[in-house]
Amino acid sequence: MKILTAPHMERCIGCHSCSLACARLVHKKLSWESAGIRIRSAGGLSTGFYAVRCLGCADPFCVAACPTGALIRRRGGGVLLREKKCIQCGDCVQACPVEGIVQDRDGRIYVCLQCGQCVDYCPHDCLEMREARSVEPGEVIA
Amino acid sequence: MNRDHFRVLVVDLDTGQSQVEQFDGRDQAIGGSGLAALLFEKYGRKDRPWSHADQPFILAIGPLTGAFPLMSKTVAAFKSPYHDQYTESHAGGRLALALRFAGYDGLVVTGCAPGLSILELGSRHIRIRDAGYLRGMDAYATGKLLRRIHPGGSGHRSILRIGPAGECGLAMACINVDTYRHFGRLGGGTVLGNKNIKGIIIQGDSGFSLPEGSDYQKLFATVYEQVTATNMMQKYHNLGTAANLQVLDDLKALPWRNLQQTSDPETITGVNGETFADKTLLRNGACSGCPVGCIHIGYVREKFHQDNRYFYRQVAYDYEPIFACGTMLGLGNPFEVLGIMDEMEKMGLDAMSGGVALAWATEALEQGLVSVRETGVELRFGDAAGYRQAARMLGTGANDFYTLLGQGTLRAAEAYGGRDFACVLGQEMAGYATGELFFAAQSLGFRHSHLDTGGYSYDQKHAEKDVDRAVQFLLDDEPGRVLLTSMVACLFARSIYTEEMLARCLDVLGYETLAGNLPELGEQIRCHRWRLRFATGFRPEDVTIPKRFYRVQTWKGPVDPAYLDQLRTRYIEALRARVEPD
Ligand code: SF4
Ligand code: SF4
Ligand code: SF4
Numbered sequence: 001m002k003i004l005t006a007p008h009m010e011r012c013i014g015c016h017s018c019s020l021a022c023a024r025l026v027h028k029k030l031s032w033e034s035a036g037i038r039i040r041s042a043g044g045l046s047t048g049f050y051a052v053r054c055l056g057c058a059d060p061f062c063v064a065a066c067p068t069g070a071l072i073r074r075r076g077g078g079v080l081l082r083e084k085k086c087i088q089c090g091d092c093v094q095a096c097p098v099e100g101i102v103q104d105r106d107g108r109i110y111v112c113l114q115c116g117q118c119v120d121y122c123p124h125d126c127l128e129m130r131e132a133r134s135v136e137p138g139e140v141i142a
Numbered sequence: 143m144n145r146d147h148f149r150v151l152v153v154d155l156d157t158g159q160s161q162v163e164q165f166d167g168r169d170q171a172i173g174g175s176g177l178a179a180l181l182f183e184k185y186g187r188k189d190r191p192w193s194h195a196d197q198p199f200i201l202a203i204g205p206l207t208g209a210f211p212l213m214s215k216t217v218a219a220f221k222s223p224y225h226d227q228y229t230e231s232h233a234g235g236r237l238a239l240a241l242r243f244a245g246y247d248g249l250v251v252t253g254c255a256p257g258l259s260i261l262e263l264g265s266r267h268i269r270i271r272d273a274g275y276l277r278g279m280d281a282y283a284t285g286k287l288l289r290r291i292h293p294g295g296s297g298h299r300s301i302l303r304i305g306p307a308g309e310c311g312l313a314m315a316c317i318n319v320d321t322y323r324h325f326g327r328l329g330g331g332t333v334l335g336n337k338n339i340k341g342i343i344i345q346g347d348s349g350f351s352l353p354e355g356s357d358y359q360k361l362f363a364t365v366y367e368q369v370t371a372t373n374m375m376q377k378y379h380n381l382g383t384a385a386n387l388q389v390l391d392d393l394k395a396l397p398w399r400n401l402q403q404t405s406d407p408e409t410i411t412g413v414n415g416e417t418f419a420d421k422t423l424l425r426n427g428a429c430s431g432c433p434v435g436c437i438h439i440g441y442v443r444e445k446f447h448q449d450n451r452y453f454y455r456q457v458a459y460d461y462e463p464i465f466a467c468g469t470m471l472g473l474g475n476p477f478e479v480l481g482i483m484d485e486m487e488k489m490g491l492d493a494m495s496g497g498v499a500l501a502w503a504t505e506a507l508e509q510g511l512v513s514v515r516e517t518g519v520e521l522r523f524g525d526a527a528g529y530r531q532a533a534r535m536l537g538t539g540a541n542d543f544y545t546l547l548g549q550g551t552l553r554a555a556e557a558y559g560g561r562d563f564a565c566v567l568g569q570e571m572a573g574y575a576t577g578e579l580f581f582a583a584q585s586l587g588f589r590h591s592h593l594d595t596g597g598y599s600y601d602q603k604h605a606e607k608d609v610d611r612a613v614q615f616l617l618d619d620e621p622g623r624v625l626l627t628s629m630v631a632c633l634f635a636r637s638i639y640t641e642e643m644l645a646r647c648l649d650v651l652g653y654e655t656l657a658g659n660l661p662e663l664g665e666q667i668r669c670h671r672w673r674l675r676f677a678t679g680f681r682p683e684d685v686t687i688p689k690r691f692y693r694v695q696t697w698k699g700p701v702d703p704a705y706l707d708q709l710r711t712r713y714i715e716a717l718r719a720r721v722e723p724d
Contacts (some may be wrong), residue, residue, distance in 0.1 A: 024352060037391070
C-alpha cells in the first residue's frame with residue numbers, strides 16, 4: 001500500500017490543481033478547504049509553497065485520539081475514516097501534529113485517503129505515491 | 143453550485159454596514175464584464191465624477207470560476223481617475239477563487255471610510271478595520287503586514303493592496319493582487335485610495351457541491367488535458383509572454399526609446415525572453431486553478447555595503463512591463479529592467495503607464511521642454527539609475543511635474559509641450575507597434591488594452607489596406623473576447639475556450655440557458671459596456687493619436703497616415719452605431 005508523498009515541493013507553482021482535484025474527484029465539492037491536500041504559502045508567494053496533508057503515520061495520533069473508533073489505521077500507513085461512526089468532535093484535528101486533518105464549517109472531517117488522484121493533476125510532478133518504507137531516511141518528503 | 147441569480151456583497155464604507163444582495167439577470171449578464179456592467183448600472187453615478195464618494199468599486203467573477211482550469215481572473219470595474227469614464231481592469235492571482243469560495247459572484251464597495259482602513263471578508267465575516275499605520279507604506283511591506291494582521295488561511299485568501307501612488311491620487315496607480323498580479327490600468331489604485339481603502343483581504347473559506355454523475359468530471363479532464371498535454375499553452379509555460387520581445391523586434395514592431403525606433407537587433411538580445419529566463423528566472427508561479435503557471439519571477443540583487451553585503455528581491459516579469467520599463471527606456475540589461483519594475487511595484491504604479499511616461503519625460507528633457515528642476519534627475523535612454531529614482535518620484539508625486547505626469551502623459555504634455563511624441567493611445571500605449579489597426583484599436587478600445595481585440599495580431603498577418611475588412615475584423619473579434627471576460631477566463635486560454643467549449647462547460651454545470659445563447663449574449667454585453675462608457679462621457683472623436691505614431695516603421699514599411707485615419711473614422715462610426723441604434 002502506498003502513501004502520498006510530496007518530495008518536490010520546491011517546484012510547486014501554487015496552482016492548487018492538486019487540492020482542487022481532491023475536492024472535485026474525492027469529495028465532489030469545489031473548495032480549497034474540503035480536500036485531503038491543501039497548498040499554503042510560507043508567508044507570501046515569494047517564499048514558496050508547502051503541502052498540508054496527512055503524512056501517513058504508521059502509528060497515527062489521530063486514531064489514538066478518536067473516541068468512537070471512526071478513524072482506523074490503514075495498512076501501509078495513514079488512516080481510514082468511517083463517516084457513519086464520526087460524531088464530529090474534532091479531537092483528531094487537534095491530535096494531528098501536522099494539520100493533516102481538517103474539519104469544515106459543517107463539521108465534516110477531511111483526511112487524505114492516500115488514493116493518489118491529486119498526483120495526476122500536478123503539472124510540476126511535485127507529488128508521488130510511494131511505499132512508506134521506500135522513503136529514505138533523511139529524504140525530505142514534506 | 144449554479145444559481146439562477148447573482149449573490150453580491152455590497153459594503154458601504156460610510157456606514158460600515160454590508161448587505162448580501164441577490165440580483166436577477168444571470169441569463170443575460172453571465173458574470174464578469176456583464177455582471178460588472180449590471181452592478182455599475184445600479185450603483186454607479188454616471189453624471190458624477192469618479193471621485194464622488196458614492197461611486198462603486200466593483201469586483202466580479204463568472205459562472206465557471208474555479209470549476210474549470212484557467213477560469214482564474216476577476217474583473218474590477220469603476221469610473222476611472224484617468225479619464226473619468228466607466229472602465230474595467232482584469233487581474234489573476236487567487237482573487238477569483240477566493241471570492242467564489244467566500245460565496246459571492248461580486249463585491250461592490252461604496253462610500254468612503256473615515257480613515258485609512260482595510261476591508262476583510264470571507265464566507266462568515268466582514269470587518270472594516272482602521273489601518274492608519276499603513277499610510278505611505280509600499281505595496282510589498284503592506285502585503286507583509288496584512289498577512290501578519292490577518293493570520294491563518296495562508297494560501298486560501300487573496301490580498302489586494304495599494305501603494306503610495308494610490309494614496310496620493312495618481313491616475314496611474316494600480317492595485318496589487320497577491321504580490322505578482324495587478325489591476326494595472328486606468329487608476330484602480332486611486333479609486334481604492336479615494337475610498338480610504340489600503341487593502342482588501344478575501345478569505346475563500348467555504349465551498350460548493352458539484353454536479354452528480356460523471357459528465358462534469360469527464361469534461362474537466364478533457365479541458366485539463368488540452369491545457370497541459372497539448373502545446374496550446376506551451377508559449378506561456380515556457381518563456382512566458384516575454385517570448386514576444388524577440389518576435390516583435392524581428393517584426394519591427396517593438397517600441398524602443400519612446401517609439402523612436404521599432405527594432406534594435408543588438409540591444410534586444412540583452413532583454414529578450416531567452417535572456418530573462420537564462421539569467422534572471424528564479425521560478426514560476428500560477429494563478430489559482432491554472433496549471434499553466436505563466437508567472438515568471440526573476441530577481442534583483444543589490445550590494446548595499448562594500449564588505450560584500452547583498453540583498454535580493456523577487457520581481458515578476460512579463461512582456462508588457464519589460465517593454466515599458468525596458469525597451470521603451472532603451473535598456474539592454476535584464477537586471478536593470480527588473481530594478482525599475484521593482485520600484486514601480488513598490489510604489490503601486492502601473493508599470494506600463496509609468497514606463498511610457500518616463501520615456502516621454504526623457505525626450506521632453508532632451509528637447510529642453512522640461513529641465514532637471516522638474517525631473518529631479520538626469521533622464522537618459524539607457525541609464526537605469528536615473529529611471530529608478532524617477533520611478534520613485536513619479537510614484538509618490540514628488541513635485542508638481544511628477545504629480546501631473548502621474549495623471550497621464552498627455553496631461554503633462556499639455557502643460558509642458560511635447561504632445562507629438564507622447565506615446566498615448568487612449569492611455570499609455572501597450573507594447574505593440576504592429577501598425578495601423580492596432581493603433582486605431584487601442585486608442586478606441588474599451589480598456590485601451592491590446593487584448594480588447596486582436597488588432598495587434600491582424601497587423602502582423604495583413605499587409606493589404608482594406609478598411610472594411612479590418613474594421614469588420616475588430617467588430618467580429620470583440621464579442622468573443624467579451625464572452626471570455628464575462629466567464630472570467632484568462633485570455634491566454636482563448637484557443638481552448640471556443641464558443642462551443644464554453645457552451646459545453648456551462649451546460650454541464652446546469653447553466654443550459656446561458657449555454658444556448660452565447661453569441662447573442664456576447665454582443666449584448668459588448669453593447670451594454672459601450673453604452674455605459676458613452677453615458678459616462680466617452681467621445682471617441684476626442685481621442686487623438688499623437689504624431690509619433692504616424693512616423694512608425696513596421697515590417698510593412700512606414701505607417702500610412704490616411705489608412706490609419708480611415709480605420710479610426712470607420713471604427714468610431716461602428717461604435718456609435720452600437721450605442722445609438724437607428
Ligand atoms: S492525519 Fe495526522 S496523525 Fe493522522 S495519520 Fe495523518 S499525519 Fe498522522
Ligand atoms: S471528529 Fe470523527 S474521526 Fe475525528 S476524532 Fe472525532 S469522531 Fe473521530
Ligand atoms: S498541483 Fe503541484 S504545483 Fe500545483 S499546487 Fe499542487 S503541488 Fe503545487
